Amino acid sequence: MRGDREESLPLAPGAEFDLIRRFYLGGRAEPRPDVLVGAGDDCAVVAGDGIALSSDMSVEGVHFRRDWLSLREIGYRAAAGALSDLAAVAARPIGVLVSLALPSEDAGEGAVELMCGIREVTEQVGGVVLGGDTTRTTGPLVVDVTVVGEAGWPVLRSGARRGDEVWVTGELGGAAAAVRALLRGESPTPAARERFARPVPRVREALWLAERGIPRAMVDLSDGLAGDALHVSTASRVAVLLARELVPVHPAALAAAGEDEDEALRLALGGGEDYELCFTAEMGRVPAHRAEFERETGTRLTCVGRIGGGSGVWWSDPEGRRRPLGFRAYQHFTEDT
Amino acid sequence: MRGDREESLPLAPGAEFDLIRRFYLGGRAEPRPDVLVGAGDDCAVVAGDGIALSSDMSVEGVHFRRDWLSLREIGYRAAAGALSDLAAVAARPIGVLVSLALPSEDAGEGAVELMCGIREVTEQVGGVVLGGDTTRTTGPLVVDVTVVGEAGWPVLRSGARRGDEVWVTGELGGAAAAVRALLRGESPTPAARERFARPVPRVREALWLAERGIPRAMVDLSDGLAGDALHVSTASRVAVLLARELVPVHPAALAAAGEDEDEALRLALGGGEDYELCFTAEMGRVPAHRAEFERETGTRLTCVGRIGGGSGVWWSDPEGRRRPLGFRAYQHFTEDT
Numbered sequence: 199m200r201g202d203r204e205e206s207l208p209l210a211p212g213a214e215f216d217l218i219r220r221f222y223l224g225g226r227a228e229p230r231p232d233v234l235v236g237a238g239d240d241c242a243v244v245a246g247d248g249i250a251l252s253s254d255m256s257v258e259g260v261h262f263r264r265d266w267l268s269l270r271e272i273g274y275r276a277a278a279g280a281l282s283d284l285a286a287v288a289a290r291p292i293g294v295l296v297s298l299a300l301p302s303e304d305a306g307e308g309a310v311e312l313m314c315g316i317r318e319v320t321e322q323v324g325g326v327v328l329g330g331d332t333t334r335t336t337g338p339l340v341v342d343v344t345v346v347g348e349a350g351w352p353v354l355r356s357g358a359r360r361g362d363e364v365w366v367t368g369e370l371g372g373a374a375a376a377v378r379a380l381l382r383g384e385s386p387t388p389a390a391r392e393r394f395a396r397p398v399p400r401v402r403e404a405l406w407l408a409e410r411g412i413p414r415a416m417v418d419l420s421d422g423l424a425g426d427a428l429h430v431s432t433a434s435r436v437a438v439l440l441a442r443e444l445v446p447v448h449p450a451a452l453a454a455a456g457e458d459e460d461e462a463l464r465l466a467l468g469g470g471e472d473y474e475l476c477f478t479a480e481m482g483r484v485p486a487h488r489a490e491f492e493r494e495t496g497t498r499l500t501c502v503g504r505i506g507g508g509s510g511v512w513w514s515d516p517e518g519r520r521r522p523l524g525f526r527a528y529q530h531f532t533e534d535t
Numbered sequence: 536m537r538g539d540r541e542e543s544l545p546l547a548p549g550a551e552f553d554l555i556r557r558f559y560l561g562g563r564a565e566p567r568p569d570v571l572v573g574a575g576d577d578c579a580v581v582a583g584d585g586i587a588l589s590s591d592m593s594v595e596g597v598h599f600r601r602d603w604l605s606l607r608e609i610g611y612r613a614a615a616g617a618l619s620d621l622a623a624v625a626a627r628p629i630g631v632l633v634s635l636a637l638p639s640e641d642a643g644e645g646a647v648e649l650m651c652g653i654r655e656v657t658e659q660v661g662g663v664v665l666g667g668d669t670t671r672t673t674g675p676l677v678v679d680v681t682v683v684g685e686a687g688w689p690v691l692r693s694g695a696r697r698g699d700e701v702w703v704t705g706e707l708g709g710a711a712a713a714v715r716a717l718l719r720g721e722s723p724t725p726a727a728r729e730r731f732a733r734p735v736p737r738v739r740e741a742l743w744l745a746e747r748g749i750p751r752a753m754v755d756l757s758d759g760l761a762g763d764a765l766h767v768s769t770a771s772r773v774a775v776l777l778a779r780e781l782v783p784v785h786p787a788a789l790a791a792a793g794e795d796e797d798e799a800l801r802l803a804l805g806g807g808e809d810y811e812l813c814f815t816a817e818m819g820r821v822p823a824h825r826a827e828f829e830r831e832t833g834t835r836l837t838c839v840g841r842i843g844g845g846s847g848v849w850w851s852d853p854e855g856r857r858r859p860l861g862f863r864a865y866q867h868f869t870e871d872t
Contacts, residue, residue, distance in 0.1 A: 234585050235689055239770070240623035240755060241587035241682075243689050248571050249586045250578035253681060255634040255668040286577035297592040297634075297679045331592040337674015342634045344590060344681040345578075352572055352580050418577060433576070 232292050232348060233326060242295070242328035246348030250289035254280035254345075258338035266380050269308050271395045273315030273341065279420060280343035281323055281399040282473040286418035287354065288408035289347030291325035291401060298332045299340035312341065323401040353408055353477070355433035358415035362478035362505040364438060367403050367497050370423060371451030371462065374469020378454055390450035397473040403495050404475060410487060413477035422470040423502075424525040427511045430478065439514035440467075440503040440523070448472075460524075468525035478505055569629050569685060570663060579632070579665040583685030587626035591617035591682075595675035603717050606645050608732045610652030610678065616757060617680035618660055618736040619810040623755035624691065625745035626684030628662035628738060634679040636672035649678065660738040690745055690814070695752035695771035699815035699842040704740050704834050707760060708788025708799065711806020715791055727787035734810040740832050741812060747824060750814035759807040760839075761862040764848045767815065776851035777804075777840040777860070785809075797861075805862035815842055 235243035256262055256276040267275065277294060284291050296316055300309055309332065317327055328346060372393030376386035386394065400418070407413050415434055417426045423445075427438040447466045455462035481504075488499050503514060512520040572580035593599055593613040604612065614631060621628050633653055637646055646669065654664055665683060709730030713723035723731065737755070744750050752771055754763045760782075764775040784803045792799035818841075825836050840851060849857040 235587075235624075235691065239689075239691050239693075240620040240753075241589040241626060241684070241686065241689065243585045243587050243624070243626075243686050245585050248580045248582050249683075250572075250580045251588075251632060251681070251683060252578040252666060253632040253634045253668050253679070255636060255670050255677075255679065257636050257670050257672045257674075259673050260670055283577040287572075287580070289578060289580075295588060295590040295681055297590045297681075299592060299594050299636075299677050329589060331590045331679070333592050333594050333597055335594045335675060335677070336596050337594075337677075338672060340592075340636050340672070340674075340677050340679075342590070342592065342668070342677075342679040344588070344632055344634075346586075346588060347578070349578065349580050352576075352578065354572065354576050356576075416577075 233328065237327060237329045244292050244328070244346055246292065247350035248348065248352065250284055250287050250347040250349040250352060252280060252283035252345050253342060254283065255340065255342040257340050267395055269304070269311040270315035273312035274319050274396055276341040277316040277343050278319045278397045278399050278473060280345045281319060281325070281401065282418040282420060284345050284347040285399050285401045285404040285475060286416055287349050287352040288404045288413065288416065289349035289352065290405060291320070291323045291345065291347045293325040293328035293346050294320050295328050295344040295346070296330035297342040298330070299335035300332060301335060301337070301339055304339055305334060316343065319399065323399055351408065353413045353416040355415055355417050355430050358430050358434035358436050358478040358505045360436060360505055360507055361481050362414060363481055363484065363501050364427070364440070364476065364478050364503040364505060365484055365499055365501050366419070366423065366446065366474055366476045367400050367499060368472065368474040369446045369448035369498065370419065370472050370474060371466035371469055372448035373397065373471040374465040375448065375450040375454040377469070378465065387450055387453065390454070393448065393450065394471065397471065399473055400475045400497065403497050406491060406495060407477065412479050412483055412487065414479060416475060416477040419472045419474045419476055420470060422468045422525070423476060424467040424511060424523050425470070427476060430476070431509055431511055435509065437506040437508040438503065438511045439506045439520065440511065442513055444500065444502045446498060446500040464525055467523065570665065574664060574666045581629050581665070581683055583629065584687035585685065585689065587621055587624050587684040587686040587689060589617060589620035589682050590679060591620065592677065592679040594677050604732055606641070606648040607652035610649035611656050611733055613678040614653040614680050615656045615734045615736050615810060617682045618656060618662070618738065619755040619757060621682050621684040622736050622738045622741040622812060623753055624686050624689040625741045625750065625753065626686035626689065627742060628657070628660045628682065628684045630662040630665035630683050631657050632665050632681040632683070633667035635667070635669045636677035637669060638672060638674070638676055641676055642671060653680065656736065660736055688745065690750045690753040692752050692754050692767050692770035695767050695773050695815040695842050697773060697842055697844055698818050699751060700818055700821060700838050701764070701775060701777070701813065701815050701840040701842060702821055702836055702838050703756070703760065703783065703811055703813045704737050704836060705809065705811040706783045706785035706835060707756065707809050707811060708803035708806055709785035710734065710808040711802040712785065712787040712791040714806070715802065724787055724790065727791070730785065730787065731808065734808065736810055737812045737834065740834050743828060743832060744814065749816050749820055749824065751816060753812060753814035756809045756811045756813055757807060759805045759862070760813060761804040761848060761860050762807070764813060767813070768846055768848055772846065774843040774845040775840065775848045776843045776857065777848065779850055781837065781839045783835060783837040801862055804860065
């Protein structure tokens, strides 16, 4: 399945196969040593030191709305969210498998638009479409993306130690500001909309840091810092202590919140879908690298707190007193979020 | 994520995570060298010579009906169909990632029943649950299973050569006989229902054959021999020539078809979901191994034809004349199947 695939993809004729063929053949895939068998056989086969895998399912009406995003953006976001999980363990993307449950109105051009968005972000981070499945559905559109990467030295959630500093990439709350505007029937600012519709998985940033052995524990911010830091706390059996004044709130969230500082922090910590990274590093390890990191990646790096004993995620004031965050992360199956 | 996982699965509290916890913790997973990181972090990480990957999505009302199968059987079948793709390339299963879009009535015990069926067949073939995603949906239940296996020497669809023999495992048409009965509002025979509700992925059979270097091209029979042999034909740029009298029709299909030989063959070739294997082998290569194969695996092995020049799948009579099959494989997005 390498090289000149447009000519040679060996699938039998038929309407479903025509659709699949269009998905995988819209562009040229160069042969690459980590893809031994590409799309088109019963399985793809990849190679690498340790293969990182994660799945992320998006459902119309739950994770996205058609009146908020184009199908191409829906595909882009679904894949970006899944690829962000590769960044979270510092894995180099190899590719994605994409399963689509398509309402009949999307079975033609709509599916191709979706796949264009998925391919765009996948190729942006160095991956290819490895395969997947398509089916029709009588219900909402469902996009399930399984990401595949190489992680010789995965950075897990469990590596945080007391005394570590807690760092985040980028700025938080931009996507939440867009969602807030959309829910109110308003137009988000272009900057907020871009953060929501086209989040960039922080793959380059994660690899940069991991190559230098900097992160001890890492997680991506899909549910918001409040919720995702709790994963680090639970996995590492430590407390995450955040400093209110250090949180890098995205300008769009500041603008949306106006004078209300609590609301700005709620967007930044509780909003989710920023797909930035949060990692812990030995005290004093990051500052020597920070300027170079920001210059090479174009992404800001901010210390937002430190790791302490105990459990949970807390505000910590300069005197070291812990206070409740007052935010909850987004969760499915709960009624009041 | 190894060893005593019930105690230590480091997920944050919350309703969704409680559900995930129940999925992955119902039984004990032994540490294994091919699973470096199991369920619970941003990604699972697996290791192997070549990692085979495939996704298979099942949608309520399209691939299964609740009045035909229990949720446990629905889970079993969804995973069996996906695992069969590993068998088709002679990959040793490592595990599965499972994404579920759950209607609210399935979000509790129903989801656990589904996962029990998925785990049952996954563990049957030597795999574990590596991760996945759960979400709610306003539409039908959707189960997407991504299978992960090790395939140092994958057997592809493209390896068939003129003069090869074409072989199938087991007997064909049993699942189709059950579907025929169910569609008519009748009860399938127990044998037919078993073939439909609990198909066995032919992993052991595939590995047995591949270890001896026997299959040159292989495919699993998910859409029926007529359709799946066409994949081998297309990928290998050859014709598949089948002998009517050699096709091993399942007794349940024979019983369902009564005196109608064409109907029996239609069930066996066009029905799909048998999840047997079809492979090609150099002429004369299989017979010396056949008795041992059948004794060790308990699965029948039948030569159903040979590979010729040209393209397509044909009936071939003893004089070598080619005739159209007269069957079509099941496909989504077509209106008349």
